[in-house]
Amino acid sequence: MEFNMIIYHSLVFSVFFTTFVSCEVFTALADLEELLHTEGYLINTLDNYIKAEEQRIYLLKRYAEIYHQQHNKAIEDVQVYIANPINAYTLVKRLSTDWHQVESLMSTDISKEYLNNLTLYKETMKFPTEEDLNGAAVALTRLQDTYRLDTSSLARGELNGVKYSAELSAADCFELGRQSYNNGDYYHTQLWMREADERLAKEKNNTVDKSEILEYLAFSTYKQGNVPLALDLTMKLLEILPTHSRALGNKVYYEEELLKSLNYKRKGDDESDEVPDDKLLVVPDTYAQEHYEQLCRGEVTLPEVKKAKLKCKYFHNNNPFLKIAPFKVEEAHLDPDLFIYHNVMSDNEIETIKKLAYPRFRRATVQNSLTGELEIAKYRISKSAWLKEHEHKYIADISQRVSDMTGLTMETAEELQVVNYGIGGHYEPHFDFARRDEKNAFKSLGTGNRIATVLFYMSNVEQGGATVFPQIGTALWPKKGTAAFWFNLFPSGDGDARTRHAACPVLAGSKWVSNKWIHERGQEFLRKCTLERPPSDITA
Numbered sequence: 146m147e148f149n150m151i152i153y154h155s156l157v158f159s160v161f162f163t164t165f166v167s168c169e170v171f172t173a174l175a176d177l178e179e180l181l182h183t184e185g186y187l188i189n190t191l192d193n194y195i196k197a198e199e200q201r202i203y204l205l206k207r208y209a210e211i212y213h214q215q216h217n218k219a220i221e222d223v224q225v226y227i228a229n230p231i232n233a234y235t236l237v238k239r240l241s242t243d244w245h246q247v248e249s250l251m252s253t254d255i256s257k258e259y260l261n262n263l264t265l266y267k268e269t270m271k272f273p274t275e276e277d278l279n280g281a282a283v284a285l286t287r288l289q290d291t292y293r294l295d296t297s298s299l300a301r302g303e304l305n306g307v308k309y310s311a312e313l314s315a316a317d318c319f320e321l322g323r324q325s326y327n328n329g330d331y332y333h334t335q336l337w338m339r340e341a342d343e344r345l346a347k348e349k350n351n352t353v354d355k356s357e358i359l360e361y362l363a364f365s366t367y368k369q370g371n372v373p374l375a376l377d378l379t380m381k382l383l384e385i386l387p388t389h390s391r392a393l394g395n396k397v398y399y400e401e402e403l404l405k406s407l408n409y410k411r412k413g414d415d416e417s418d419e420v421p422d423d424k425l426l427v428v429p430d431t432y433a434q435e436h437y438e439q440l441c442r443g444e445v446t447l448p449e450v451k452k453a454k455l456k457c458k459y460f461h462n463n464n465p466f467l468k469i470a471p472f473k474v475e476e477a478h479l480d481p482d483l484f485i486y487h488n489v490m491s492d493n494e495i496e497t498i499k500k501l502a503y504p505r506f507r508r509a510t511v512q513n514s515l516t517g518e519l520e521i522a523k524y525r526i527s528k529s530a531w532l533k534e535h536e537h538k539y540i541a542d543i544s545q546r547v548s549d550m551t552g553l554t555m556e557t558a559e560e561l562q563v564v565n566y567g568i569g570g571h572y573e574p575h576f577d578f579a580r581r582d583e584k585n586a587f588k589s590l591g592t593g594n595r596i597a598t599v600l601f602y603m604s605n606v607e608q609g610g611a612t613v614f615p616q617i618g619t620a621l622w623p624k625k626g627t628a629a630f631w632f633n634l635f636p637s638g639d640g641d642a643r644t645r646h647a648a649c650p651v652l653a654g655s656k657w658v659s660n661k662w663i664h665e666r667g668q669e670f671l672r673k674c675t676l677e678r679p680p681s682d683i684t685a
């Protein structure tokens with residue numbers, strides 16, 4: 146087969162990825178900040194290297210000038226020149242010791258010293274890996290899909306009509322296409338290669354070869370099932386490079402494929418030979434995914450009759466202190482109840498918590514429902530750290546506050562989990578509680594299931610990043626200092642399936658949250674349990 150060259154690329158990269166997995170930076174925006182320090186150092190090194198090279202070239206030019214001068218003088222009259230013993234001596238000298246110096250200058254490899262320094266630097270500073278590049282590219286395609294961003298606007302640096310950054314070059318688009326290709330995502334390969342092609346046509350100084358674009362475009366088009374177009378693109382590639390061996394092989398292959406499908410049709414099969422563009426595009430549970438994305442885009446809101454029943458209230462739970470300074474609570478949904486508490490984390494607390502968490506950030510994990518093991522997953526792109534009450538007064542204060550807000554004990558609650566999302570960071574729909582079939586989850590804690598969640602928003606998010614509840618059509622938009630609160634379990638202890646929720650991809654800005662997960666044990670007299678079970682279609 147003729148496609149092995151391109152496939153070989155992806156093999157090389159997958160090996161590369163696994164080598165560098167542990168030091169990824171794309172999963173938390175906080176880590177990306179450090180890349181700018183790295184870039185500053187690189188620019189500085191490059192400037193110094195250029196200066197040193199310029200100095201070397203300057204010296205070589207000086208030598209060349211002297212050689213020219215002397216040589217020109219000599220050839221005016223060679224006999225006279227060499228008859229002079231001083232000239233004869235300087236000629237010999239120029240071609241012996243002097244020339245050694247020229248050769249030595251010519252062969253001095255200044256770059257080694259600079260590259261060695263860089264190697265040392267790489268050991269201590271954050272550097273993105275191929276895995277980061279791939280993660281960032283995947284994030285862009287996720288944002289593209291979730292927020293329906295068209296490829297050309299994205300390439301112009303626009304997010305939902307807001308211009309944030311410089312335009313992408315044809316080579317940038319090509320690289321996005323190549324990353325999609327390496328992931329076997331031929332749909333986005335096509336989108337980005339087409340964009341690369343369009344941008345290339347407008348570039349004065351071409352940043353990528355058209356033939357390379359055409360090769361990826363043709364092959365991804367074939368993979369998407371459109372053989373006639375794949376053949377057409379291959380012919381265009383052959384117009385540029387008539388002897389391109391892979392393209393020649395692919396041309397024959399595509400022609401054979403077309404002939405086969407034509408014969409198939411003649412034999413009386415009435416199946417259309419037109420293969421849909423998106424034949425191989427796998428869309429998981431299309432309806433649910435579409436509904437989730439609509440919520441993320443803010444296109445779905447609660448029906449007016451439901452909205453009309455929602456109130457804002459002051460909450461004090463008969464606590465004397467809270468009677469003086471009650472919580473301001475907004476109902477976001479009723480049955481299941483979702484509450485938003487306003488002004489429950491100060492800027493000062495937020496900054497302190499971020500500082501405490503950052504050095505301990507690890508890629509956030511999810512629990513494998515079969516094995517109970519914690520593992521990293523593509524559907525949760527963030528970094529997190531756990532903070533204990535005794536580590537800082539503020540952490541203890543927050544725990545007490547959560548207890549005041551919920552009327553529940555924190556004796557069995559988990560530590561505070563602080564989270565920062567990465568590029569396009571998200572957490573796909575999930576339950577915070579362990580379902581009936583996840584017998585081992587939380588077993589080691591011995592504190593029962595996660596009865597309730599308090600989710601603090603520690604930043605505003607410019608665009609995207611909502612917390613959405615697809616089953617009840619509700620989206621909560623991050624507002625710094627507020628917190629969302631809901632019960633995951635019914636009073637019977639059954640999981641409330643309607644609390645399934647997700648963190649939408651962050652489109653612009655950096656999203657910080659923290660979770661306080663409250664457990665069942667100890668709440669027996671604080672939240673009355675009942676024997677009455679809810680209908681089975683809303684439990685999990």
Ligand SMILES: O=C(O)CCC(=O)C(=O)O
Nearest residue numbers: 572611612647648658660
């Ligand atoms: O960040 C969010 O909006 C939700 C986070 C979440 O659901 C979780 O961490 O379990």
Ligand SMILES: [Fe+2]
Nearest residue numbers: 575576577646
């Ligand atoms: Fe959650």
